Amino acid sequence: MLVYALYPGSFDPMTSGHADIAVRASALFDQLVVGVFETPSKTLLFSVEERVELARQVLAPFKGVRVEPYSNLTINFARQLGARVIVRGLRMGSDFEREFDMALMNSKLAPDLETVCLMARGEHQFISSSLLKEAAQGGGQIESFVPECVAAALREKYCKGKV
Numbered sequence: 001m002l003v004y005a006l007y008p009g010s011f012d013p014m015t016s017g018h019a020d021i022a023v024r025a026s027a028l029f030d031q032l033v034v035g036v037f038e039t040p041s042k043t044l045l046f047s048v049e050e051r052v053e054l055a056r057q058v059l060a061p062f063k064g065v066r067v068e069p070y071s072n073l074t075i076n077f078a079r080q081l082g083a084r085v086i087v088r089g090l091r092m093g094s095d096f097e098r099e100f101d102m103a104l105m106n107s108k109l110a111p112d113l114e115t116v117c118l119m120a121r122g123e124h125q126f127i128s129s130s131l132l133k134e135a136a137q138g139g140g141q142i143e144s145f146v147p148e149c150v151a152a153a154l155r156e157k158y159c160k161g162k163v
Helices: 017-028 047-058 074-081 095-108 129-137 148-159
Strands: 004-009 031-037 065-069 085-090 114-119
Touching: 004 017, 004 047, 004 074, 017 047, 017 095, 017 114, 031 047, 031 074, 031 148, 047 065, 047 148, 065 074, 065 085, 065 129, 074 085, 074 095, 129 148
Parallel strands: 004 031, 004 085, 031 065, 085 114
Antiparallel strands: none
């Protein structure tokens, strides 16, 4: 039996930590869909099309991984895909509480779906998209925190005065 998994998030933008979780999850499941949520309740820098394209560029070398946008409830998207697992990444203790709450809610709404959390590697634990965007906006060196295509997209957004 093939096991399909969904790794959902806003990925605004995809960091090296996000990519690491996706690559590691892809080794555990037959198919991994990285679901880019179209309209999270936060201010976005990149459009959903840009976020999907960046994630596709980053993850293109990895077999069994595809990137798709979605706008409905995550559990409904997981079911639409035929996924049996939702993958989440944990960076630090504060992530645990939020992820635990989401996993409990999802288990009540969709008991047929399992949540699997992967711990971020040490070098990625402090990276968040919001901190990354602040550093990029201030002209900081972000290349060690994101894949090159993402660094270039951030430089273009901030250097050309688009934001």
